[in-house]
Amino acid sequence: TAHAGYIDRMQMVENHLARTKAFIAGERFTIADIPIGCELSRWSCGMETWARDAASGVVPPLPALPAFPHICDFFSKLQQRKAFREGCFE
Numbered sequence: 574t575a576h577a578g579y580i581d582r583m584q585m586v587e588n589h590l591a592r593t594k595a596f597i598a599g600e601r602f603t604i605a606d607i608p609i610g611c612e613l614s615r616w617s618c619g620m621e622t623w624a625r626d627a628a629s630g631v632v633p634p635l636p637a638l639p640a641f642p643h644i645c646d647f648f649s650k651l652q653q654r655k656a657f658r659e660g661c662f663e
Contacts, residue, residue, distance in 0.1 A: 576636060579616070583641060590643035595650070602654070610651040613644065614661040 586609060589597065597605040626632045651657045 580639065583616075583644065584639065587639070587641045587644050590647050596647065602650075606647075606651065610648070610657060611661060613648050613651075617648070 586597075593599050596602050597609055620635065620638075623632060624635050627634045
């Protein structure tokens with residue numbers, strides 16, 4: 574399914590962040606983080622909408638998702654950046 578393929582691609586990002594321990598290109602934020610961060614923002618909003626719609630019975634339940642701890646840490650770091658918040662959430 575498309576969802577399974579997306580999870581596979583996010584697993585690649587998770588594995589990469591496990592190696593870099595911080596950002597896509599290493600210890601510091603770079604331009605490489607921007608497209609991944611934007612995609613994570615879009616995906617996060619999509620998952621929230623899916624969960625809400627599933628709770629009201631409009632769509633099937635949300636499939637199980639891997640934990641992705643490195644992606645969560647990465648996304649939290651991005652959300653601390655004013656420009657990221659303004660560009661992706663406002």
